[in-house]
Amino acid sequence: MYLTLAPFGGNLEGVRAGARAWLGKEPRELTAAEAALLVALPQAPSRLRPDRWLQAARTARDRVLQQSRDADLLNAPAVAEALAEEVPTQRLAWPLLAPHLAERLKRQQPMASLIRTTVDGGLQRALEDLAKDEAASLPAPGSLALMVVDNKTAAIVATVGSADYGDAGRLGAIDMTRAIRSPGSTLKPFLYGLAFDAGILRPRTLIADVSMRFGDYAPKNFDQAFHGELTAAEALQRSLNVPAVLILDRLGPARVTAALERTGVALRFPKATASDRARPGLPLALGGVGTTLEDVTMLYAGLANGGLVRPLRTTAGAPGTTPVRLMSADAAADVLAILTEAAPPPGVVPAAARSSRGAIALKTGTSYGFRDAWAFGVSREFTVGVWAGRADGSPSPDRLGRDAAAPLVQKVFDLLPAIRSPVIASGPSGSPPALLRRLESTPAGEGIRIHDPHRLRLVYPVARSSIERSGERVPLGLVAAGGRRPLSWLIDGRPIVTGAATREAEWLPERAGAVRITVLDADGRSDSAVIDVR
Template sequence: MPRRATLLMALAGALYLTAFARDRATDWVDATILPPVLAETSVEMLDRNGALLRAFPVEDGIWRMRPGPVDPRFVDMLIRYEDKRFWSHSGVDPAAMIRAAGQALWNGRAVSGGSTLTMQVARLIEDGPTGRWSGKLRQVRVALALEQRLTKRQILDLYLIHAPYGGNLEGVRAGARAWFGKDPTRLTAAQAALLVALPQAPETRRPDRANTNAEKARNRVLHRMQRHGVLSSDDMQAALIEAVPTQMRPFPRHAPHLTDHALRTRPEAQTHDLTLDGRLQSRLEGLVAQTASEAGPRISGALILADHRSGNILASVGSAGYQDARQGFVDMTRAVRSPGSTLKPLIYGMAFDQGLAHPETLISDSPVMFGRYAPRNFDGMFRGDVRVRDALQLSLNIPVVRLTNELGPARVMAALRDAGTQPKLSGGAPGLAISLGGVGLSLRDLVQLYATLAAGGQGPVIYHDALSVRAQTTRTLSDVAAWQVADILSGLAPPSGAAAQGLAYKTGTSYGHRDAWAIGFDGQHVIGVWLGRADGTPVPGAFGGELAAPLLFEAFGHLKPAPTPLRPPPPSTLILGASELPQPLQRFQPRSAAFEKDPSAPDLVFPPNNAVLETNGGPLAIKLRGGVGPFSLLADGVPVLTGLRQREFDIPNPGRGFSSLVVVDARGASDQVSIRID
């Protein structure tokens, strides 16, 4: 066979063998069964601005977070340091492997690694061995398969999710949050270099346990970046003197009760976009914790801040401390407790709407009995006639019970439901005591109720899951009645030491001093505060006005420097003094008063009405009570005596049979009885 033909056959054979090997290699790669690449990542709770409120660790307590936006300089430094041909190779970099093998032979030890970022991803997602040839071969196979099935950006994202950063930290976001307390969107050169160096030896370079090793590894990255032109000499020198962190920072855990509930409600969601304001949430959590600590060792607290224009929750504090010894795990924004006097504004507003009263109406604060129920004021005193405005501001019990009796407890319960609350009764039908706290409500309910008052009697539903959903409650009060209530509550003096902020607010103390409440609003926001013991035991000496009101005013101070003005009065509002009011509104009277005898009118005590008397023809004894003298007495329509001052006297016998006796006093008030004389 000629030489030329032999060479051609040899070349053909070589090409065949190469093609065969390539095909077999392709088949080998194609047949690769990849481990799962969609690893579980932490569920994240974000505030209204996208800031992280809380993240939940994945299985085994690992912090593994989706990468999100990452500082481009970090990515550039990572690729330059770990795998400079990442964007061009097919998963394996032969030049890097040959270089690493040569350095190892020359130095007698491993000097640099030949693994590409894709091979590192293969090891991380499979959690396989790295030192044995079989392990390396498996990494090569998986890396080649990854390059066939994923884009370079997807492979890089897998690295950014899985790279180890010490302890239970995986992924660049978890690493940046733990070591720098921030997301890796904007990093200093020193921070980026440390995040590049840590995954190579995450345990022996942990900054909190091996700070010197961490600093040396970081500095090696910085020097190489300067040599490669990624950093200027000045930038490198500045980065070299930047301190390496010495401890791991905790992940944020704001609004733990609310975020626990959000996770239970939507466990399938990876990201929860909440309406909370992270900065306000953090401040108010600290404020509640401080107030509760100063109030006593077993005192807890809760607070809700909402925008009553939109219905959005801006802050929700469920306890004084999620893991403290005050049963902090109990969410006191949802606990059903006695609301004390905080329902009184609703009842007065309903009375205004029903035409029973006006803020300037006089109402009696005097002893009264409703069957067996005899309400008493908190201080045990009676003040006689008071203006309705003063009765509400002084939080008197007797006037509001009089109004509740006239309105009917069932109507008050219906109004509470119309306002979006969920009142709870211990059993049976509602009684008059509901106006003094004899019904179960939560802090969430009270914030909803006061948001309705603040919004003019019909407000948005407050979404306590902190979801931005728009819905309206049923109209509870007219806009006039709601304004009148707000106007009265805004006239309350602020707590001692608090600035006069023009807030409309009400305090309450439940029976036995178990709960101290303060709820207030301005033209845009409503805040509700509760302080007490989570187990419901009494707190001797605790009053809403002394314990909860200062916290309410401080919370508003953290919210903004000055309150938003309250709504102006609606055009139809009747703004008059007591003497200028229509006669029926000058003094509160039950509707049945028109059919009842005037208690100040004269009363014919004897003879009683329908009496049958035997007089034997003698004079008839008369006894009077009440009325204003002088008196006149008529028998069967004929005047018998006039100008009488005494209240006991005799008149001539009217004779046998039926007679009608009428007594008339100086004001024209009268009383009448019918008698029969045998």
């Protein structure tokens, strides 16, 4: 009892507190001189504090050492060596490892005197030092958050909630591993995996990255350009927005949301109005939802676990939980293969150097308004999640996921044990079956349109072209190809009279401005183009 309550100066009580505060050690690690100092301090803790009364503390310590020699507890050479040791001159800062996690666990178990966590102390110290070093180059209130998960056990082995817990200028007390933020493009891999399982596409399915409109929603790519036809794997590797929205449109936002939420992920959707009920929509594909670094890291760990997602563990000895299957093992392997084969961000790690220490599947993301930069890396053994931004939610236009967060993922992996085997054995192989060779932009609910040279197409006028009206009121020729006759033509939704036997028609523009031209065949298929009449 005395050892746990003895005073050691100031607000220090107990021999462990004294050893940690004055000497930075556990009691079992003390030298003879250090132990003698702690024996002396409780006799007069205010008058013997070494940071205020150094000589008094030294004299008291030396007296204890001499008494130990007289009692044959220490021999003369040991005492002489101990007397030569310096006495500490200041109180050390109390150890503060994983403070955000410690606070959370204490709230969850307020009566517990000891909570054993899954955190690796050495790795935690290294990551906290890394976060502080990296944040030094960020103007306040810029901050960082880091997580490392053991894929086999779903244990959080390191978690850094901010760059510096005590830095009020960076709002360091806020745990950004659990803050609700927009995940940017980081949910795209899960859309692709669910689409693989649903039979909507395969990694080598061709998909068009062109201007598309989904009702009133017209997504654009981050670079404001379109890249034409490419494979689904290439679209994911380049994190293109239009293909991701097209895939979500086929799957259905509600279906994807339900699949993600079954794993335990909390998703918060914005409300259209104050009275409207928040519901999922197509912007989900591009980060139009709120979630946390911890939840998204859990999803990526699920990819390494063959598509099985388990709640992350923070305490040692916690009972295991039943995993939830998000996607098949084959779909998860395909997604990881695609991400592993993607080119790393410029200046991060050359491909050759990366392969020398094992393959890492990497995905980055940047939220709307440059508020959040994300990166996730997956090896067979570990999943690393990184967030960079400002805790107050203000924009950081110079911080992109590829630039701000991706380099940190590699630096964290450099602190982890060497990767023993690649995260995937090989990439997707083989051509997709005929029905999955191309994913077209068809209306929701129609499923996949096979690339058929006989399908209905509006050949002329070309979408987004400009047409000059003739002063002589000459009609404009409309030309279609394919489709089953008879064909019908609509101008801004209103039918025009044409001959049913041909695939050509004439229309006389009556006004200037944007006009939508639509052709329909006997099977109800359609194709449209918007032109500018001048």
